Amino acid sequence: MITEPLLSSPKGGITALFFIIANEALERLASFGLSTNMIMYLTREYGMDAASGAQILFLYSAAGNFMPIIGAFLADTYVGRYPMIGFGCITSLLGMVLLWLTTIIPEARVPSCAQFSSKCNNEATTPQLLFLYFCLGLMSIGAGGIRSCSLAFGADQLRKRDSLKYAGILESFFSWYYVISSASVFISMTCLVYIQDALGWKVGFGVPVVLMILSTLSFFLASPIYVKPKAKANWLVGFARVLVASFRKRRIELCSQNPDELYHHGKGSALVVPSERIRFLNRACVITNPEEDLMPDGRASDPWCLCTVDQVEELKALIKVIPIWSTGMLVSVNVCQNSFLLLQASTMNRHITSKFEIPAGSFYAFLLLSSTIWIALYDRVIIPLASKIRGKPTRLGLKQKIGLGILVSATSMAVLAIIERVRRETAIREGISDNPDAAMHMSAMWLLPFYFLLGFSEAMNGVGQNEFFYTELPKSMSSVASNLFSIGLSAASLVASFIVSVVRGFISGENQESWVSSNINKGHYDYYYWLLATLGFATFIYYLACSKAYGPCKGGQGGIAGDVREGSADDDDDYSSLS
Template sequence: MIGFGCMASLLGMVLLWLTTFPEARPPPCVQSSYNCKSATTLQLLLLYTAFCFLAIGAGGIRSSSLAFGADQLGTSNSLKHARIRESFFSWYYGIVAASVFLGMTFVVYIQDNVGWMVGFGVPVVLMILSSLSFFVASPSYVKSKPRASWITGLAQVVVGSIRNRRIKLSSQATDKVDYHTKGSMLLVPSEKLRFLNKACIIRNPQEDLTPDGKASNPWSLCTVDQVEDLKALIKVIPIWSAGMLKSVNVSQSSFLILQASTMNRHITSKFEVPAASFPSIVVLVITTWVVLYDRIIIPLVSKVKGKIVCLNLKQRMGIGILLSTISMAALAIAESFRRETAIKEGFPEDPHAQLHISAMWLLPYFVLSGLAEAFNAIGQNEFFYTELPKSMSSVASTLQGLGLSAASLVSSFIVSAVRDFTKGEAQESWVSSNINKGHYDYYYWLLTILSFVNFIYYLVCSLSYGPCREEKWFNR
């Protein structure tokens, strides 16, 4: 899947690079001119095909690379292995963040100052090098054998439990036998979500099993492992939803750029930080924290304690959600001062006026938001990979990204709701296009309250989840 993704991404990047040639795009157009030529059908087809291959390639790589990399570390259930896996997940996320930072700064600088042909050529060269390195090293990788589709297996559990719904379950020992595969470590299902246990009960061995001991109808009789796989997925959904709600705060970048554009962004008298570059501070904080945490803080604390010390997964995710809540409070305070300054300086009607207030007021938010991502996002990836079955490792590595996508939709809904409820006939909404007349500080305080409620929700979910596998290793 990763190899397929590499080739699709490379093809997409090459096609996108080809769009920089004069023959593959419409001629330059002056905005004041009325005779601008539109792109031809073939030119648009080339562009859309490039986007299509890039999307397919990203799906192949992102869904599998994290889980595949973790496979190389082995499967030992020990404190030392847990520390190695934590380090891997941290560095993986940190390197991805550093790559995004370089893309937002170095590559964009080349595109703006050297030209699009060279600017799009750089990612092509990088993709060629990364694809070659992957295929050259391929013989040395640990490769797990593919299994049957996990989606089919989970669907069979749902269908089987519905078909067997008339079976009565008892907490006492009965003569009912649970169906499990040969060599399985799970002989009986757990007591949680007991309704699903009906899918793995053998009612009549002569009818339910073939002569070689397999289920005659997989849609009526499932293995204990299949039942427990579905339970594991259902079990992590509440914690996943808490992380998804935390990601709503990350989706406010467009408002932040709008704020930063009105503030004093000069570092020196001659150098001014572009407003669009401020979100890259989050990426820089993530990368810096990964290095400090993994190479300085944890080794130093472990040396002082005389044993391996690190925060468990649920603690790290909880700290991330709490830091995200604090970051929104810091942003609300900064916006309150920015708006007051705009009104005092006489610019309530001009949302683009340059104010005498430093953009460094936004720095606490970006730093706290970066730390929140470093704790929560990395912790989420490792948590899902650890808690979900091995057959669902690719799903585990994409759940955090899926939550971020869902958070964008939730964020849009919140903005629309706030706009509708706070706008009156003679009153601007809190999220007005004129940020000096609106009340973005109130909006950020609303997000702070929602984030704190989400933190309480996470604590409840964490306690009800019980100990995860990593905590069991720590307690040995």
């Protein structure tokens, strides 16, 4: 049973976390339930061809990935996390209600086409399209408000960061947040899509509206018990000031004498001397002339010429985590290969029984299922068992989890390359190499070991990175810290596209089939997967170098070659409350 040992006030704690996780889970369930089958709605109800519908959904997805960044910035610097999540809930609900109304009001859409087709005689009018875009825009903005702050707002409910009890509860929160979010996406990809196909759009779009109402109620009902930190100063402007001040003072020599007089720091700040790393930025907080640089109340007379030690250290912290952040992109690149995996699965035998066949597009759900199971096993089985064997609280360090995820991700691509080689040879042997739509006798269940490994890497790397960024960056940047992983996902999509472009550009010709040919049986996807595996192992070596250069995490956690995190015997009872 989980208790609340960290709190000295009735606000916050584990109870508040339940409402925050429920809000996020229900929102994801509703939004992904709408987006998964949206292409069918656009082609059947708005007369769009498949390409136009896909382009709209691409822009919708791009907006959904970008809005959390804006939301994080506004929450951290202006409005705070609680108002931002509340705004996101109301905006998302409004967008979903309006979208649901398009299924009820005939004038909101064109008459339905007789069947799905890339060409439909009925075309939507400009007002109908504008209303549709308005609905999707509201949903993107709302999702940005919720997802940008939900993780960080949950962490705000916990206190006493310097205790081992906090570290354990925080790790459990990050893990279960990821588990429940993945489970929500899994349910939306299966159950909600089935409801839309079986019961029609009115019911299929009405269910997400109900779920979003429950999500909104879940968040606002717990308002009295939330810890609601206020927004801090504009950190983005602060970073710009540090860079400008450092450049303006680039000819100043740095010394370490009389640090209290030499460096400018805020009242009550624990930092009075900047660190030695990235030392050239220290010039931004050097006091050259106290009478000219400082006002009578101790503030800087020109903030673009003199910054505080805290501002300098915040910029250093962000710069310091960028190399570690960059190593996670290739793990996300491997996750982005779902389109190619769908091609593989579509050529294989997907029958579970003689009458039931798993859709090729549903195999991605095995990745979500695998990562969810691994997170649950790690948090509820592996860690308690390891702690019991060692007789003390034991957990993998943050950098150990990230590194392990990268290594296993590269291994999963090597396994996939072997599976693809066997699949291709089977297709040639069965004489169907010229027909990529023909099904072979090889079972698609051979893909499960790959999903099993990639799910483990996601469980380690995804959770590890989120916790690492939140722990290492200043608390004033925690919303941005919780979105660094999402930024990595967006960057990974660009990297994946670049890799495919390079492969198609350099490994193809008149007499040579591209590795990623549209005919999967004639291409060499196994070579392509070996390339990704090689890049993955190279990334792991790069990560080892970055980890060593980074040094120990805050509190000495997570060296890649270091010991697992341990606590004193006095913390055993509090730690066991998580199990």
